[in-house]
Amino acid sequence: MTPRRTAFVDARQMAVLHAAAFERPWDEAGFEGLLKAFNVFGRMIDGQGFILCRAVADEAEILTLAVAPAARRQGVARALVEAAVDGAAARGVESLFLEVASDNAAALALYASTGFEPAGLRAAYYASGADALVMRRTLNS
Numbered sequence: 709m710t711p712r713r714t715a716f717v718d719a720r721q722m723a724v725l726h727a728a729a730f731e732r733p734w735d736e737a738g739f740e741g742l743l744k745a746f747n748v749f750g751r752m753i754d755g756q757g758f759i760l761c762r763a764v765a766d767e768a769e770i771l772t773l774a775v776a777p778a779a780r781r782q783g784v785a786r787a788l789v790e791a792a793v794d795g796a797a798a799r800g801v802e803s804l805f806l807e808v809a810s811d812n813a814a815a816l817a818l819y820a821s822t823g824f825e826p827a828g829l830r831a832a833y834y835a836s837g838a839d840a841l842v843m844r845r846t847l848n849s
C-alpha cells in the first residue's frame with residue numbers, strides 16, 4: 709500500500725471519494741482549483757483514499773482526508789498521513805496542522821496515533837455545531 713503523489717487529473721476521483729466520506733462533499737471543480745495551486749500537494753491510493761495539504765512557508769495544513777468506507781480500518785489513512793508528512797518535510801515544513809470535528813472519533817483516534825497533539829479549539833466551528841479541534845505535528849527536520 710504505497711500512496712502516490714496526486715495530480716490535476718485526480719480531481720474527479722477526489723470528488724467521488726470525498727462524497728463517500730463527508731456529508732458536505734467538495735465537487736470536482738473545487739478540487740481542480742485546489743490542485744492548480746503551487747503550494748497544494750497530496751497523496752492518493754487509487755480507489756481507496758487520498759489526503760490533500762497546503763503549505764505556507766514552514767507550516768502546512770491538512771485540507772482534507774477521505775478513505776472509502778469499504779477500505780477503512782486497513783491502514784489506508786495512516787499510510788496517507790505518513791506520506792503527506794514526508795511530502796511536507798521535503799518542502800521544508802516544520803509543523804503540520806489540521807482541524808478535526810470534536811465528535812469525529814475515528815479521525816481523532818487516527819491523528820492521536822500518528823503523532824498529532826491538540827493545539828487549540830474553535831468553538832461551534834462546523835455547521836453541525838461541533839467544535840473544531842486544531843492539532844499539530846512537529847516534523848523532524
Ligand SMILES: CC(C)(COP(=O)(O)OP(=O)(O)OC[C@H]1O[C@@H](n2cnc3c(N)ncnc32)[C@H](O)[C@@H]1OP(=O)(O)O)[C@@H](O)C(=O)NCCC(=O)NCCS
Nearest residue numbers: 729773774775780781782783784785786808814815817818
Ligand atoms: C477517519 C478516516 C480517514 C480513517 O481512515 P482509515 O483508513 O479507516 O484509518 P486507518 O485504518 O489508517 O486507522 C489508523 C488508526 O486510526 C484509528 N481509527 C481509524 N478508524 C477508527 C474508528 N472507526 N474508530 C476508532 N479508531 C479508529 C485507529 O487508531 C487506527 O489504528 P488501528 O486500526 O491499528 O486501531 C476514515 O474513517 C474516513 O474517511 N472518515 C470520513 C472522513 C473523515 O472523517 N476524514 C477526516 C476529517 S479530519
